[in-house]
Amino acid sequence: MLDFDTAQQRLLDLPITDIPVETISLQKACGHVLAQDVTATLDMPSADNSSMDGYALRLQDYAPDRALPVQQRVFAGQTPAPQEPGKISRIFTGSLIPEGADTVVIQEVCTEEDGQVTITEAPVKQQHIRFQGEDTRAGSVILSKGTVLGAAEIGLIATQGIATLPVYRQLKVGILTTGDELVPVGQPRESSQIFNSNAPMLTALFHTLGASVQHVLHATDDMDATRNALITLFAECDLVISVGGVSVGEKDLVKPALEALGASLDFWKVRMKPGKPVALSSVNNVPVICLPGNPVSAYTVLTVLVSPLIRKLQGRSQCLPSRMQATLKTDRVFNETRDEFLRVRITQDEETGLLMAEPYDRQGSGMSSSLPWANAFARVPAVQKYTGGDRVWVYPKEDWIR
Template identity: 55%
Template sequence: MLDFDTAQARLAAAGGHPSIAETCPLIQARGRVLAQTLFAALDLPPADNSAMDGYAIRHADYVAGKSLPVQQRCYAGVKPEALLPDNTIRLFTGSLLPEGADTVVMQEDVDESDNTLLIHRVPKQGAHIRYRGEDIRTGEQLFAKGTLLGAAQIAMLASQGYAEISVYPALKVGILTTGDELVSPGQPRSDEHIYNSNGSMLAALVENMGANAVHVLHALDTEASLQSALSTLLQDCDLVLTVGGVSVGEKDLVKPAIEQFGGTLDLWRVCMKPGKPVALAHAANKPVVCLPGNPVSAFAVFTMLVSPLLRSMQGRAQIMPPLQYGQLATQKEFNDSREEFLRVKAQTNTKGLTQLTPYPQQGSGIISSLSWASGLARIPANTSVKNGDIVPYYDFQHWLA
């Protein structure tokens, strides 16, 4: 068996980076990856403006008890007049600061009557002003090539006037589940059958990472059925994920089917639990990752081995999310010959430490553990780990995004 870290590195490098780009409307860019580095086209804010509803004054004009005539009422989106000496201009949040003004007095500290202002609290010079360029300066780098775009990044680009951006094409992923024992949800089922949860699960995982699950196919345990499905997936997809049929049983026919398309097996079986029967192949110059058929194992393998590959093929700059650590909270001692990935829930304890509580049942058939867990705790191979020990923690929020 291949050790886990080597397998992870080889899978991450198995697909290569995208070589072409396309133009995307900014409003449709969530989940896309930048194909070029973008820079600020203007200062942000583009001009000095009021941070509050209030009144613009010259600080030097303030004298306790002195009334100031209200020269103008200036709403956001309207250009103010230049402020005259010993006057004030009524402003609202976002209003441009008038020429000559250097302070904004918030409306809670004043009284206005008959178009005349009386200030009750000594104003601080320069207060309540958002200054030009205090956030971003023209020419500053906004986001590097390879940045995954979310709402926060889109907000910044919109504020700079970007209507379209250059992104890498959305990755097309094909999913193939196998097995005569599987039936589609919603269809009649006998005792010898189980519902196919892998197809829907993997499609959701793929889509959550910003890729497109363009096909979710199922093949029976026959050469013809497998070859027909693989033909479609290899033709239409950039990455193919198969589930089941990759072990050593009489009906484990996925590997021979891949070989029929000229596929070469790059690795088979990884020293991890759950998820040992993993294979990586290339066919039609496309990576094919063969996942174990058990849903929990397939989920763990996708998290730890497939997600870095997918990020790489999307063109992302960050392939591996930052590694976290937590303190194991368990009454059981763990020690296995393989790297073990426990389904755990992370919580902050009274000392401020991240505490990792394993799901009571860690069997690879316990699907209920997936929706309960917040991530995976890594238990090193051939190492005794017990309550209170610090272990690596792979948070689903980072590894599946």
């Protein structure tokens, strides 16, 4: 068995071909990955403007108890006349600063009467002014290639007036579930059968990761059915995920089906719990990841082991999300021969401020109820005893499944 870190790195080291690039509108860019740097086309702000409602003046014209006549009223979107000596301009948030003015005084410390303004608090030069280019400068890179576009990134791009973007085409994923015992959700089942929860679960996981699921196929425990399903997926997808059928049972047919298509396994079995039976292979340069059939195991493996590869295949610059340290909150002792990924809920201790990781009370791989309850996975190293009070690395789900 490969240790977890080696297996994860082997996935990240996979050579990938050029990812197709497409140009899309800014309105449709959310969730896509930038295929090139975005360079600012103009300064932001594009001109000096006021950050407050108030009055603009030349500081040299201020004197305690001196009333200054209002020269003009300047609203956002208007071009003001140059500031005249000895006068003051009424100004509003976002209004351009009149040429020659160097200070803005907030309206709360000003009194205006009959067109004359008295300032009751001494101003400081250049206060309350947003200066041209203080946010971004024309010609500077504001977002780098490989950035995932969210609302904040799209908002920044919009300030530059950029309406279309080159992005990497969404990763096309094919999912293959296997097994005679599985029945599609919503269909009648026999007592010996179970519903195929892996198909909708993994489809949802890929959706949150920003990938496009092209096919979700199911193969019975039949060599021809398994091989034909794989042929379809390899022909139309950038990544293939199989679920189940990769162990050593008489009806575990994924491995021989892949070998019949000319593939060989790059690795098989990872020293992690849940999720030991994991395999990596490829056909015609299309990688296939073989996940264990147990839903909890499949979810865990895809989240903490495989998701960095998915990000790489999407063209992202950041493939490994952050981890954090937390203190185990439990009376149990954990001591496995494999790295164990506990489903935990992260909370903050009100007294100490420390992050606490409370394991779900039933950690068996058949406990699907643990997945929506947990908000993170806590990694307990192999062949070491861990219990309450020990510090562990945790993988927050909000970072690892997006």
